[in-house]
Amino acid sequence: MDTLKVRDAKDVEDAVRAALAAEQPLEIIGHGSKRAIGLPTATNAVLDLSALNAITSYEPHELIVTVQAGAPMADLLSLMDSKNQQFAFDPMDTSVLLGTPRGTGTVGGMIAAGLAGPRRIKAGGARDHLLGANAVSGFGDSFKTGGKVVKNVTGYDLCKLLAGSWGTLSVMTEVTLKVLPKAETERTLVLRGLDDVTANRVMTTAIGSPYDVSGVAHIPASIFRDTGDGLSGLGSSQQAVTLIRLEGIGASVPHRAGSVSSALASFGTAEMIADEASAALWAAIRDVTPFSASGPLGAWPVWRIVCPPASGGAFGQALARDTGGDVIYDWGGGLIWAALPPAPDAHATLLRQRLKPIGGHATLLRGTDQVRAAIDVFHPQEAGVAALGQRVKASFDPKHILNRGRMVRT
DSSP states (O other), X not given: OEEEEOOSHHHHHHHHHHHHHHTOOBEEESXXXXXXXSSOOXXXXXXXXXXXXXXEEEETTTTXXXXXXXXXXXXXXHHHHHTTEEOTTOOOOTHHHHTOOTTOOBHHHHHHHTOOOTTHHHHOOGGGTEEEEEEEETXXXXXXXXXXXXXXXXXXXXXXXXXXXXXXXXXXXXXXXXXXXXXXXXXXXXXXXXXXXXXXXXXXXHHTSXXXXXXXXXXXXXXXXXXXXXXXXXXXXXXXXXXXXXXXSTTHHHHHHHHHHHHTGGGOOOEXXXXXXXXXXXXXXXXXXXXXXXXXXXXXXXXXXEOOHHHHHHHHHHHHHHHTXXXXXXXXXXXXXXXXXOOTTTXXXXXXXXXXXXXXXXXXXXXXXXXXXXXXXXXXXXXXXHHHHHHHHHHHOTTOXXXXXXXXXX
Protein backbone atom coordinates (compact mmCIF):
# COMPACT_ATOMS: atom_id res chain seq x y z
CA MET A 1 0.00 0.00 0.00
CA ASP A 2 1.36 3.42 -1.01
CA THR A 3 1.18 6.13 1.66
CA LEU A 4 1.51 9.82 0.83
CA LYS A 5 2.31 11.84 3.96
CA VAL A 6 1.54 15.49 3.29
CA ARG A 7 3.00 18.49 5.11
CA ASP A 8 0.72 21.34 4.03
CA ALA A 9 -2.28 22.24 1.87
CA LYS A 10 -0.06 22.55 -1.23
CA ASP A 11 1.05 18.93 -0.77
CA VAL A 12 -2.61 17.90 -0.55
CA GLU A 13 -3.41 19.74 -3.78
CA ASP A 14 -0.50 18.06 -5.57
CA ALA A 15 -1.44 14.61 -4.25
CA VAL A 16 -5.08 14.91 -5.29
CA ARG A 17 -4.19 16.24 -8.75
CA ALA A 18 -1.72 13.40 -9.29
CA ALA A 19 -4.34 10.87 -8.18
CA LEU A 20 -6.90 12.49 -10.49
CA ALA A 21 -4.54 12.30 -13.44
CA ALA A 22 -3.80 8.63 -12.72
CA GLU A 23 -7.44 7.87 -11.84
CA GLN A 24 -6.11 6.46 -8.56
CA PRO A 25 -8.54 6.77 -5.62
CA LEU A 26 -7.18 7.94 -2.27
CA GLU A 27 -8.09 6.82 1.23
CA ILE A 28 -7.99 9.88 3.50
CA ILE A 29 -6.76 9.29 7.06
CA GLY A 30 -5.43 11.17 10.05
CA HIS A 31 -4.28 8.46 12.44
CA GLY A 32 -6.64 5.86 11.00
CA SER A 33 -8.67 5.46 14.19
CA LYS A 34 -11.99 5.25 12.27
CA ARG A 35 -10.88 3.17 9.28
CA ALA A 36 -13.08 0.28 10.46
CA ILE A 37 -16.24 2.40 10.02
CA GLY A 38 -17.89 2.33 6.61
CA LEU A 39 -17.48 0.17 3.56
CA PRO A 40 -13.94 -0.98 2.77
CA THR A 41 -12.42 1.70 0.54
CA ALA A 42 -11.64 0.70 -3.03
CA THR A 43 -7.98 1.73 -3.17
CA ASN A 44 -4.49 0.89 -2.02
CA ALA A 45 -3.26 4.51 -1.90
CA VAL A 46 -3.44 6.42 1.39
CA LEU A 47 -3.31 10.19 1.90
CA ASP A 48 -1.94 10.64 5.43
CA LEU A 49 -2.75 13.97 7.13
CA SER A 50 -1.14 13.20 10.48
CA ALA A 51 1.65 15.74 9.89
CA LEU A 52 -0.95 18.52 9.65
CA ASN A 53 -1.17 18.57 13.43
CA ALA A 54 -0.69 22.19 14.52
CA ILE A 55 -3.07 24.18 16.67
CA THR A 56 -2.95 27.32 14.53
CA SER A 57 -4.76 29.69 16.84
CA TYR A 58 -6.58 29.39 20.16
CA GLU A 59 -8.37 32.45 21.49
CA PRO A 60 -10.09 31.48 24.75
CA HIS A 61 -11.63 34.93 25.25
CA GLU A 62 -13.11 34.83 21.74
CA LEU A 63 -14.30 31.23 22.23
CA ILE A 64 -12.74 29.94 18.99
CA VAL A 65 -9.95 27.59 18.02
CA THR A 66 -8.34 27.09 14.61
CA VAL A 67 -6.55 23.79 14.16
CA GLN A 68 -5.13 21.66 11.38
CA ALA A 69 -7.15 18.60 10.48
CA GLY A 70 -4.56 16.04 11.59
CA ALA A 71 -4.21 17.41 15.12
CA PRO A 72 -4.94 14.78 17.79
CA MET A 73 -8.19 15.37 19.66
CA ALA A 74 -6.48 14.41 22.93
CA ASP A 75 -4.02 17.31 22.61
CA LEU A 76 -6.71 19.82 21.76
CA LEU A 77 -9.07 18.69 24.53
CA SER A 78 -6.22 18.89 27.04
CA LEU A 79 -5.41 22.45 25.96
CA MET A 80 -9.04 23.54 26.22
CA ASP A 81 -9.40 21.83 29.58
CA SER A 82 -6.50 23.94 30.91
CA LYS A 83 -8.66 27.00 30.11
CA ASN A 84 -11.78 25.36 31.56
CA GLN A 85 -13.35 25.15 28.10
CA GLN A 86 -14.83 22.37 25.98
CA PHE A 87 -16.63 21.41 22.81
CA ALA A 88 -20.24 21.72 23.92
CA PHE A 89 -21.35 19.00 21.49
CA ASP A 90 -19.35 16.47 23.51
CA PRO A 91 -17.83 14.31 20.70
CA MET A 92 -17.42 10.63 21.53
CA ASP A 93 -14.11 8.79 21.56
CA THR A 94 -14.70 5.95 19.09
CA SER A 95 -11.60 4.07 20.29
CA VAL A 96 -13.63 2.39 23.05
CA LEU A 97 -16.03 0.79 20.58
CA LEU A 98 -13.45 0.04 17.90
CA GLY A 99 -10.58 -1.12 20.10
CA THR A 100 -8.09 1.39 18.70
CA PRO A 101 -5.51 3.17 20.90
CA ARG A 102 -7.02 5.88 23.09
CA GLY A 103 -6.40 9.47 22.07
CA THR A 104 -5.53 8.77 18.42
CA GLY A 105 -8.60 10.38 16.86
CA THR A 106 -8.03 13.65 15.00
CA VAL A 107 -10.01 16.86 14.67
CA GLY A 108 -10.58 16.25 10.96
CA GLY A 109 -11.87 12.75 11.67
CA MET A 110 -14.23 14.08 14.31
CA ILE A 111 -15.71 16.60 11.85
CA ALA A 112 -15.81 14.12 8.97
CA ALA A 113 -17.72 11.65 11.15
CA GLY A 114 -20.07 14.35 12.47
CA LEU A 115 -19.65 13.17 16.04
CA ALA A 116 -21.84 14.35 18.91
CA GLY A 117 -22.44 13.06 22.42
CA PRO A 118 -25.28 13.22 24.96
CA ARG A 119 -25.28 17.03 25.01
CA ARG A 120 -26.47 17.10 21.41
CA ILE A 121 -30.07 17.52 22.59
CA LYS A 122 -29.05 20.95 23.90
CA ALA A 123 -25.96 22.05 21.99
CA GLY A 124 -26.31 20.37 18.58
CA GLY A 125 -23.57 18.42 16.81
CA ALA A 126 -20.15 19.04 15.28
CA ARG A 127 -21.79 20.62 12.22
CA ASP A 128 -23.34 23.32 14.42
CA HIS A 129 -19.98 24.34 15.92
CA LEU A 130 -17.86 24.28 12.77
CA LEU A 131 -17.40 27.96 11.86
CA GLY A 132 -14.99 27.62 8.97
CA ALA A 133 -12.84 25.19 7.02
CA ASN A 134 -10.04 25.12 4.48
CA ALA A 135 -10.21 22.10 2.21
CA VAL A 136 -9.11 20.60 -1.11
CA SER A 137 -11.76 19.27 -3.49
CA GLY A 138 -11.57 16.21 -5.70
CA PHE A 139 -10.41 18.53 -8.49
CA GLY A 140 -7.25 19.27 -6.48
CA ASP A 141 -8.35 22.87 -5.83
CA SER A 142 -8.22 24.53 -2.42
CA PHE A 143 -11.31 26.34 -1.18
CA LYS A 144 -12.38 28.08 1.98
CA THR A 145 -15.80 28.15 3.58
CA GLY A 146 -17.08 30.06 6.60
CA GLY A 147 -14.88 32.17 8.84
CA LYS A 148 -14.03 32.80 12.47
CA VAL A 149 -17.42 34.17 13.45
CA VAL A 150 -20.88 33.25 12.26
CA LYS A 151 -21.54 36.67 10.69
CA ASN A 152 -18.59 36.12 8.33
CA VAL A 153 -20.39 33.26 6.60
CA THR A 154 -21.69 34.22 3.15
CA GLY A 155 -23.02 32.12 0.30
CA TYR A 156 -23.58 28.41 0.78
CA ASP A 157 -22.92 27.01 4.26
CA LEU A 158 -20.53 24.31 3.11
CA CYS A 159 -19.41 23.59 6.68
CA LYS A 160 -22.63 21.71 7.34
CA LEU A 161 -22.13 19.78 4.10
CA LEU A 162 -18.58 18.70 4.98
CA ALA A 163 -19.46 17.61 8.52
CA GLY A 164 -20.53 13.98 8.41
CA SER A 165 -19.37 13.43 4.81
CA TRP A 166 -16.65 10.97 5.88
CA GLY A 167 -14.01 12.55 3.67
CA THR A 168 -15.90 11.82 0.45
CA LEU A 169 -16.35 15.46 -0.65
CA SER A 170 -13.02 17.08 0.18
CA VAL A 171 -9.82 16.80 2.18
CA MET A 172 -10.09 19.23 5.09
CA THR A 173 -6.74 20.79 5.97
CA GLU A 174 -7.74 23.30 8.66
CA VAL A 175 -10.92 24.02 10.62
CA THR A 176 -12.20 26.70 12.98
CA LEU A 177 -14.52 25.61 15.77
CA LYS A 178 -16.54 27.30 18.46
CA VAL A 179 -15.65 26.43 22.07
CA LEU A 180 -17.58 27.16 25.25
CA PRO A 181 -16.82 27.35 28.99
CA LYS A 182 -17.35 24.23 31.06
CA ALA A 183 -20.29 24.25 33.42
CA GLU A 184 -19.55 25.22 37.02
CA THR A 185 -21.51 22.31 38.37
CA GLU A 186 -23.65 19.40 37.23
CA ARG A 187 -26.16 16.99 38.70
CA THR A 188 -27.59 13.75 37.37
CA LEU A 189 -30.96 12.46 38.52
CA VAL A 190 -31.27 8.67 38.63
CA LEU A 191 -34.59 6.80 38.45
CA ARG A 192 -34.37 3.03 38.89
CA GLY A 193 -36.40 0.07 37.73
CA LEU A 194 -38.31 1.52 34.76
CA ASP A 195 -38.98 -0.51 31.64
CA ASP A 196 -37.90 0.96 28.30
CA VAL A 197 -41.31 2.31 27.28
CA THR A 198 -41.96 3.96 30.65
CA ALA A 199 -38.44 5.36 30.65
CA ASN A 200 -39.15 6.80 27.21
CA ARG A 201 -42.05 8.77 28.69
CA VAL A 202 -39.79 10.04 31.47
CA MET A 203 -37.14 11.13 28.98
CA THR A 204 -39.67 12.88 26.74
CA THR A 205 -41.10 14.70 29.76
CA ALA A 206 -37.64 15.80 30.89
CA ILE A 207 -36.64 17.11 27.46
CA GLY A 208 -39.92 18.98 27.14
CA SER A 209 -39.55 20.61 30.57
CA PRO A 210 -38.39 24.23 30.99
CA TYR A 211 -35.43 23.20 33.14
CA ASP A 212 -32.73 23.05 30.42
CA VAL A 213 -31.60 19.45 30.72
CA SER A 214 -28.37 18.59 28.89
CA GLY A 215 -28.46 14.80 28.88
CA VAL A 216 -31.23 12.19 28.99
CA ALA A 217 -30.41 8.48 28.77
CA HIS A 218 -31.73 5.06 29.78
CA ILE A 219 -29.70 1.93 30.50
CA PRO A 220 -31.76 -1.30 30.65
CA ALA A 221 -31.11 -3.89 33.35
CA SER A 222 -29.60 -6.34 30.83
CA ILE A 223 -26.57 -4.06 30.48
CA PHE A 224 -25.70 -4.65 34.13
CA ARG A 225 -26.09 -8.40 33.75
CA ASP A 226 -23.82 -8.59 30.71
CA THR A 227 -21.34 -5.83 31.50
CA GLY A 228 -21.20 -2.95 33.94
CA ASP A 229 -18.13 -1.41 32.33
CA GLY A 230 -17.84 2.31 33.01
CA LEU A 231 -21.00 2.44 35.11
CA SER A 232 -19.50 2.03 38.57
CA GLY A 233 -20.93 5.40 39.59
CA LEU A 234 -24.37 3.79 39.62
CA GLY A 235 -23.44 1.34 42.35
CA SER A 236 -24.08 -2.40 42.20
CA SER A 237 -27.74 -2.17 41.25
CA GLN A 238 -29.01 -4.71 38.71
CA GLN A 239 -32.00 -2.50 37.89
CA ALA A 240 -32.50 -0.39 34.82
CA VAL A 241 -31.57 3.26 35.31
CA THR A 242 -32.92 6.40 33.69
CA LEU A 243 -30.57 9.37 33.82
CA ILE A 244 -31.23 13.10 33.49
CA ARG A 245 -28.36 15.61 33.56
CA LEU A 246 -28.51 19.31 34.39
CA GLU A 247 -25.54 21.68 34.10
CA GLY A 248 -24.92 25.34 34.77
CA ILE A 249 -23.90 27.87 37.38
CA GLY A 250 -23.94 27.63 41.15
CA ALA A 251 -27.26 27.26 42.89
CA SER A 252 -29.20 27.12 39.63
CA VAL A 253 -28.41 23.46 39.01
CA PRO A 254 -29.60 21.95 42.34
CA HIS A 255 -32.71 24.10 42.12
CA ARG A 256 -33.54 22.92 38.58
CA ALA A 257 -32.70 19.33 39.52
CA GLY A 258 -35.18 19.54 42.37
CA SER A 259 -37.84 20.89 40.02
CA VAL A 260 -37.30 18.08 37.53
CA SER A 261 -37.38 15.52 40.34
CA SER A 262 -40.72 16.90 41.51
CA ALA A 263 -42.13 16.85 37.99
CA LEU A 264 -41.19 13.17 37.66
CA ALA A 265 -42.25 12.10 41.16
CA SER A 266 -45.02 9.87 39.79
CA PHE A 267 -42.32 7.66 38.20
CA GLY A 268 -40.36 7.16 41.44
CA THR A 269 -37.96 8.88 43.80
CA ALA A 270 -34.89 10.23 42.04
CA GLU A 271 -31.39 9.85 43.45
CA MET A 272 -28.77 12.48 42.69
CA ILE A 273 -25.16 12.16 41.48
CA ALA A 274 -22.95 15.25 41.52
CA ASP A 275 -20.05 16.78 39.60
CA GLU A 276 -17.07 14.43 39.00
CA ALA A 277 -19.09 11.24 39.44
CA SER A 278 -21.77 12.61 37.12
CA ALA A 279 -19.20 13.63 34.49
CA ALA A 280 -17.58 10.17 34.55
CA LEU A 281 -20.96 8.50 34.10
CA TRP A 282 -21.85 10.59 31.07
CA ALA A 283 -18.41 10.02 29.54
CA ALA A 284 -19.13 6.28 29.72
CA ILE A 285 -22.51 6.79 28.02
CA ARG A 286 -20.96 9.06 25.38
CA ASP A 287 -18.29 6.48 24.50
CA VAL A 288 -20.72 3.53 24.82
CA THR A 289 -18.32 1.88 27.26
CA PRO A 290 -20.64 -1.07 28.07
CA PHE A 291 -20.15 -2.22 24.45
CA SER A 292 -16.37 -1.78 24.61
CA ALA A 293 -14.29 -3.78 22.13
CA SER A 294 -12.39 -5.22 25.11
CA GLY A 295 -15.54 -6.20 27.02
CA PRO A 296 -17.85 -9.25 26.99
CA LEU A 297 -19.75 -7.92 23.96
CA GLY A 298 -16.63 -6.91 22.06
CA ALA A 299 -17.21 -9.43 19.26
CA TRP A 300 -20.80 -8.28 18.64
CA PRO A 301 -21.69 -5.81 15.88
CA VAL A 302 -22.81 -2.41 17.17
CA TRP A 303 -25.41 -0.25 15.46
CA ARG A 304 -26.05 3.47 15.86
CA ILE A 305 -29.78 3.99 15.36
CA VAL A 306 -31.41 7.42 15.13
CA CYS A 307 -35.20 7.57 15.30
CA PRO A 308 -38.01 9.80 16.61
CA PRO A 309 -37.46 10.00 20.40
CA ALA A 310 -41.06 9.12 21.24
CA SER A 311 -40.70 5.82 19.34
CA GLY A 312 -37.29 4.84 20.72
CA GLY A 313 -38.36 2.88 23.80
CA ALA A 314 -40.82 0.56 22.05
CA PHE A 315 -38.49 0.06 19.07
CA GLY A 316 -35.41 -0.70 21.17
CA GLN A 317 -37.28 -3.00 23.56
CA ALA A 318 -38.66 -5.09 20.69
CA LEU A 319 -35.29 -5.18 18.90
CA ALA A 320 -33.46 -6.42 22.01
CA ARG A 321 -36.16 -9.02 22.72
CA ASP A 322 -36.29 -10.44 19.20
CA THR A 323 -32.54 -10.54 18.53
CA GLY A 324 -31.22 -11.33 22.01
CA GLY A 325 -29.16 -8.14 21.88
CA ASP A 326 -28.60 -5.22 24.23
CA VAL A 327 -29.52 -1.57 23.76
CA ILE A 328 -28.64 1.76 25.37
CA TYR A 329 -30.75 4.89 24.86
CA ASP A 330 -29.39 8.43 24.55
CA TRP A 331 -30.82 11.75 23.29
CA GLY A 332 -34.06 11.04 25.13
CA GLY A 333 -34.67 7.90 23.08
CA GLY A 334 -33.68 9.50 19.77
CA LEU A 335 -30.36 7.63 19.68
CA ILE A 336 -30.18 3.88 20.32
CA TRP A 337 -26.91 1.99 20.57
CA ALA A 338 -27.58 -1.67 19.80
CA ALA A 339 -25.12 -4.52 20.31
CA LEU A 340 -26.60 -7.52 18.53
CA PRO A 341 -25.44 -11.15 18.41
CA PRO A 342 -23.23 -11.99 15.41
CA ALA A 343 -25.11 -12.81 12.19
CA PRO A 344 -24.12 -12.87 8.50
CA ASP A 345 -25.81 -9.50 7.91
CA ALA A 346 -25.50 -8.21 11.53
CA HIS A 347 -29.35 -8.19 11.55
CA ALA A 348 -29.35 -5.31 9.04
CA THR A 349 -32.43 -6.54 7.15
CA LEU A 350 -34.57 -6.98 10.26
CA LEU A 351 -33.38 -3.73 11.80
CA ARG A 352 -34.05 -1.57 8.76
CA GLN A 353 -37.40 -3.17 8.01
CA ARG A 354 -38.56 -2.30 11.50
CA LEU A 355 -37.19 1.24 11.28
CA LYS A 356 -39.05 2.06 8.10
CA PRO A 357 -42.54 2.58 9.61
CA ILE A 358 -41.32 4.98 12.31
CA GLY A 359 -38.68 6.82 10.27
CA GLY A 360 -35.00 6.83 11.14
CA HIS A 361 -31.71 5.40 10.03
CA ALA A 362 -29.17 2.84 11.24
CA THR A 363 -25.40 2.86 10.73
CA LEU A 364 -23.14 -0.08 11.52
CA LEU A 365 -20.40 1.38 13.73
CA ARG A 366 -18.65 -1.89 14.49
CA GLY A 367 -18.60 -5.04 12.40
CA THR A 368 -16.23 -7.56 10.88
CA ASP A 369 -14.66 -6.91 7.48
CA GLN A 370 -16.85 -9.68 6.04
CA VAL A 371 -20.06 -8.09 7.33
CA ARG A 372 -19.04 -4.61 6.19
CA ALA A 373 -18.33 -5.93 2.71
CA ALA A 374 -21.71 -7.70 2.54
CA ILE A 375 -24.17 -5.01 3.70
CA ASP A 376 -24.87 -1.30 3.42
CA VAL A 377 -23.01 0.09 6.43
CA PHE A 378 -24.74 3.46 6.07
CA HIS A 379 -28.50 3.49 5.82
CA PRO A 380 -29.73 3.21 2.20
CA GLN A 381 -31.20 6.50 1.00
CA GLU A 382 -34.48 7.10 -0.77
CA ALA A 383 -34.08 7.53 -4.53
CA GLY A 384 -34.58 11.31 -4.50
CA VAL A 385 -32.13 11.88 -1.68
CA ALA A 386 -29.59 9.55 -3.27
CA ALA A 387 -29.83 11.43 -6.56
CA LEU A 388 -29.25 14.73 -4.76
CA GLY A 389 -26.24 13.23 -2.99
CA GLN A 390 -24.82 12.09 -6.32
CA ARG A 391 -25.10 15.62 -7.74
CA VAL A 392 -23.36 17.06 -4.68
CA LYS A 393 -20.61 14.46 -4.99
CA ALA A 394 -20.18 15.32 -8.67
CA SER A 395 -19.74 18.99 -7.76
CA PHE A 396 -16.87 18.23 -5.40
CA ASP A 397 -15.34 14.99 -6.64
CA PRO A 398 -16.74 13.80 -9.99
CA LYS A 399 -14.11 11.08 -10.47
CA HIS A 400 -14.68 9.63 -6.98
CA ILE A 401 -11.03 10.08 -6.03
CA LEU A 402 -11.68 10.75 -2.33
CA ASN A 403 -12.58 7.76 -0.11
CA ARG A 404 -14.15 5.93 -3.04
CA GLY A 405 -16.79 3.46 -1.93
CA ARG A 406 -16.68 4.32 1.76
CA MET A 407 -20.30 5.45 2.04
CA VAL A 408 -21.85 4.10 -1.18
CA ARG A 409 -20.79 1.12 -3.26
CA THR A 410 -19.23 2.07 -6.59
